[in-house]
Amino acid sequence: MTSPAVALPPHRHPELANMFRQAEGKYFTDAEFARLESLYPNLKAHIEAAKDVRAKETGIVGRSVKEIYTMYPYEQHHEHATAKCVRDARYVLSYATLSMLSDDPRWFEDKLLIWMKTILQAFEFPETGQTEAMREAFSRIDPTLAAKLKSFKGKVKSIYHMYFVIKRECQQELQPTSFRLMAPYLDLAMNVLSEDYGA
Numbered sequence: 755m756t757s758p759a760v761a762l763p764p765h766r767h768p769e770l771a772n773m774f775r776q777a778e779g780k781y782f783t784d785a786e787f788a789r790l791e792s793l794y795p796n797l798k799a800h801i802e803a804a805k806d807v808r809a810k811e812t813g814i815v816g817r818s819v820k821e822i823y824t825m826y827p828y829e830q831h832h833e834h835a836t837a838k839c840v841r842d843a844r845y846v847l848s849y850a851t852l853s854m855l856s857d858d859p860r861w862f863e864d865k866l867l868i869w870m871k872t873i874l875q876a877f878e879f880p881e882t883g884q885t886e887a888m889r890e891a892f893s894r895i896d897p898t899l900a901a902k903l904k905s906f907k908g909k910v911k912s913i914y915h916m917y918f919v920i921k922r923e924c925q926q927e928l929q930p931t932s933f934r935l936m937a938p939y940l941d942l943a944m945n946v947l948s949e950d951y952g953a
Contacts, residue, residue: 764794765856774856778865780848781808790855797855803932804851807924814923815843821919824891825882826912842870843920846947850939859942867946874947879909907950914948 765774770793773786782790787801819839822828828835845866853862882892892900899918903911921940925933 763856763858764790764797765852765858765861767793769793774852777852778849779845781811781851799931800855800935803928803935804855806928806932807847807851807936810927811844811847814920814927815840815847818843818916818919818923822912822916825888825895825915826879827884827888828879828912830884839916842874843916845870846917846920846943847924850936850943854935854939859939862939862942863946867943871947871949874913875909875950877909879912881908882912906948910948910950914944917944917947920944 764770770790773782773789777786782804787805791798791801819836822839823836828839849862849866853859853865882888899915903915906914917940921937921944924936924940928936
């Protein structure tokens with residue numbers, strides 16, 4: 755029989771709550787993962803998925819930002835745009851990973867996504883196609899994605915596109931089990947961040 759304490763979600767467990775708070779915006783260390791697994795041995799696959807994301811985050815984020823910048827002229831609109839885009843993508847992946855470990859999408863929304871959406875949507879984001887090279891890059895995207903992007907108003911289009919690419923990169927780079935566990939949280943980020951307040 756499971757004890758009441760262990761029945762709690764990991765981020766609410768009295769011995770782990772502070773560890774989760776300290777890890778917000780980053781990843782657990784191997785020692786912290788071991789501590790989590792000692793109390794929640796059923797999370798072994800989730801812990802392996804989190805380690806997989808931690809190991810591959812830099813490449814996933816770097817490739818995603820590079821691709822998006824071939825289509826949207828962010829740097830012409832915002833100071834330090836590349837650094838901020840990298841930071842935001844890293845936050846989304848790290849918080850998504852903690853949320854996956856706790857099986858708590860609401861925590862992900864409350865801790866990061868609603869706040870980030872408010873910040874992102876306070877800025878104007880450029881439309882694509884401002885140069886011939888950008889129009890050419892945009893013309894090569896998946897037709898299903900292109901059709902989906904047509905349904906968005908200006909500023910949220912590139913937000914959705916960015917996190918669509920992050921999800922695609924995760925699918926290509928992570929182990930299949932890791933991606934399966936992360937996918938619902940990546941979808942949540944993509945949809946919440948691009949949900950128009952005016953809708």
